[in-house]
Amino acid sequence: MAILITGGTGFIGSFLAKELFTSTNEELILFDYIINEKRIKSLKDDPRISLIKGDVSNRTFLHSQLEKLTDFSTIYHFGSLMPPLTESELTDAFNINIQGTFNVLEFARLHNISQVVYSSSGAIYGPGVDLPVTEQSFRDPWTMYGVGKVCSEVLGSFYHRRKGVKFTSIRFPALIGPGRTGKGMTIFANNIIQYPAQGEKAICNVEEDIAVPLIYIKDATKFLASLHKREDIPEQTYNIDGVWIRANELAKYVQNEISDAIIEYDPDPELTFMLRSWSMMKGESNAIFDDLGYSPSYSPEEMVKDFILEVKTNPDYKI
Numbered sequence: 001m002a003i004l005i006t007g008g009t010g011f012i013g014s015f016l017a018k019e020l021f022t023s024t025n026e027e028l029i030l031f032d033y034i035i036n037e038k039r040i041k042s043l044k045d046d047p048r049i050s051l052i053k054g055d056v057s058n059r060t061f062l063h064s065q066l067e068k069l070t071d072f073s074t075i076y077h078f079g080s081l082m083p084p085l086t087e088s089e090l091t092d093a094f095n096i097n098i099q100g101t102f103n104v105l106e107f108a109r110l111h112n113i114s115q116v117v118y119s120s121s122g123a124i125y126g127p128g129v130d131l132p133v134t135e136q137s138f139r140d141p142w143t144m145y146g147v148g149k150v151c152s153e154v155l156g157s158f159y160h161r162r163k164g165v166k167f168t169s170i171r172f173p174a175l176i177g178p179g180r181t182g183k184g185m186t187i188f189a190n191n192i193i194q195y196p197a198q199g200e201k202a203i204c205n206v207e208e209d210i211a212v213p214l215i216y217i218k219d220a221t222k223f224l225a226s227l228h229k230r231e232d233i234p235e236q237t238y239n240i241d242g243v244w245i246r247a248n249e250l251a252k253y254v255q256n257e258i259s260d261a262i263i264e265y266d267p268d269p270e271l272t273f274m275l276r277s278w279s280m281m282k283g284e285s286n287a288i289f290d291d292l293g294y295s296p297s298y299s300p301e302e303m304v305k306d307f308i309l310e311v312k313t314n315p316d317y318k319i
């Protein structure tokens with residue numbers, strides 16, 4: 001049997017591949033539009049790893065490539081267009097993030113693949129969501145990125161209820177970790193750690209008291225790997241709140257580890273405003289702990305320490 005990861009050489013996909021490589025004996029098929037070999041350098045030559053370059057929005061190609069392969073136990077669907085491109089390239093956002101999810105679910109149905117795990121986001125909630133946020137809160141996204149997440153969840157629930165594909169969507173806050181790139185709203189939190197760890201100055205583009213909910217990539221991927229072949233998942237959607245940390249708190253943790261770290265602030269007023277009104281995931285949901293036993297093992301200080309060590313000792317995480 002094999003595990004398919006779409007977006008398999010992206011940030012989350014590559015960390016998950018490393019986790020599943022050790023926690024299972026299955027083959028891993030990493031499907032990605034752009035293959036980032038650096039991220040999977042330690043795995044890529046192993047016979048248990050296959051790389052497929054392709055576009056999840058192209059159903060004919062996706063299905064024909066995967067049909068040639070072995071049986072799949074689980075699909076982790078992470079291939080996605082990311083913000084800010086989702087907000088300017090609406091057709092691509094629709095094709096990749098909505099049609100792409102449909103294509104993956106159809107493949108699962110046609111080939112009796114019993115499990116699809118999806119990475120959703122707090123972006124499914126709009127700025128007007130009532131607090132505290134729970135899994136039952138009204139999904140009313142204001143971004144095309146969030147629209148793609150809601151549509152994917154609704155499609156997944158349909159396949160779960162009516163078509164025999166077990167679907168689980170985990171709504172993550174910001175995930176941070178070594179080597180994350182991109183231009184998303186929360187990338188400042190990553191940059192505050194990443195650049196000093198590689199001996200460079202970090203420029204933080206939000207005001208220093210801005211806080212965002214964070215999860216360390218290693219906690220997230222360990223948890224995602226624990227869902228593989230898991231039968232007792234009562235719900236289809238789960239929120240993970242993350243730990244709210246201010247930019248200046250993160251900077252302090254970094255400076256405790258790297259005394260000469262330079263972290264400067266050059267706030268973008270619009271981004272700061274958007275993040276101040278961000279209610280996403282100000283939650284009070286315990287379902288992820290109660291139903292699925294999610295239990296992060298890194299405190300914020302331990303996360304920063306581990307992140308810095310990884311960047312310093314593994315050149316593949318340099319950006």
Ligand SMILES: NC(=O)c1ccc[n+]([C@@H]2O[C@H](COP(=O)([O-])OP(=O)(O)OC[C@H]3O[C@@H](n4cnc5c(N)ncnc54)[C@H](O)[C@@H]3O)[C@@H](O)[C@H]2O)c1
Pocket residue numbers: 006007008009010011012013031032033034035054055056057077078079080081082096100119120121122171172173174175176182
């Ligand atoms: N990083 C976070 O903080 C975060 C938080 C919540 C949810 N998520 C979700 O997790 C998933 C993975 O995010 P990530 O942080 O690893 O981002 P990432 O940009 O590192 O990975 C996304 C991957 O998708 C691939 N991709 C893009 N278009 C594709 C296409 N048409 N066909 C196949 N693959 C395609 C990219 O090449 C990339 O490898 C996404 O769905 C994202 O929305 C991420």
